[in-house]
Amino acid sequence: SQTIHQWPATLVQPVGSPLSLECTVEGTSNPNLYWYRQAAGRGLQLLFYSVGIGQISSEVPQNLSASRPQDRQFILSSKKLLLSDSGFYLCAWSVPYDAKYKAEAFFGQGTRLTVV
């Protein structure tokens, strides 16, 4: 069965420090991968998605970047965090072409980031 791991669960970082959040998927090959952010106020916003190794699409301009060094690994990074980067970050995966899962996305447990 497929599983998705996301870590760390919580993180408190000072302004200006770097960030690295990691997400890995097991049990599937060539998944579509996604990073979502939920800022205060609850809305879930897509930040990045990837359809393959090294292929990253950004949905919104921001202080963050994403990388996909391996097929089932997705990393969210920042060189210098801003206060506005605080939020709840969710990684997700989906099957690129699917008959069984019907476009469903599967979410990790999330990382709660507080920039101080």
Place this chain on the structure above:
Amino acid sequence: AQKVTQAQTEISVVEKEDVTLDCVYETRDTTYYLFWYKQPPSGELVFLIRRNSFDEQNEISGRYSWNFQKSTSSFNFTITASQVVDSAVYFCALSEANRGSTLGRLYFGRGTQLTVWP
């Protein structure tokens, strides 16, 4: 462009009351999927239901029911006899179905905070 609107920001009810969460969507796709997710205070997203655009049958699962009406682009969610454990943020979401590269990309509404008081 795809868009999901959940006009209700917060709803408070007393236990055992019925409550309906509204969801209105916009898409130009003829084939799409609609979802409801629950987000308890712990933060994870819990999948509740998926509906494809060709299936307008309403669905009932225990105390939960969903009313999909393509004519009004709505996919409303009703909780019958609400319980304190139903307190959470509920998200409605839309996914494109015909674009392999972004299949699974979800467009979320802003969510509705449901509070059920004992």
